[in-house]
Amino acid sequence: MYIFMPFLYFPEDKAEYIPAVISLAVFMALAGFAMYLFYKKSKKDEAEFNKKYEKRLQEAANPPKSE
Numbered sequence: 437m438y439i440f441m442p443f444l445y446f447p448e449d450k451a452e453y454i455p456a457v458i459s460l461a462v463f464m465a466l467a468g469f470a471m472y473l474f475y476k477k478s479k480k481d482e483a484e485f486n487k488k489y490e491k492r493l494q495e496a497a498n499p500p501k502s503e
Contacts, residue, residue, distance in 0.1 A: 447453070
């Protein structure tokens, strides 16, 4: 079984995992921040869309009267 996975490396000294855990934490925090920004932008776009949609509905319900 070892022949099929020579790229795997599990260090005896577990302190070698610390940089990997730190970089994982940093990237997870950045991913969470990116998700927050996407969520915030999505809510802003949704509010803008709903405002335009309501305006169009009002225009369709009350067409301008020609004299």
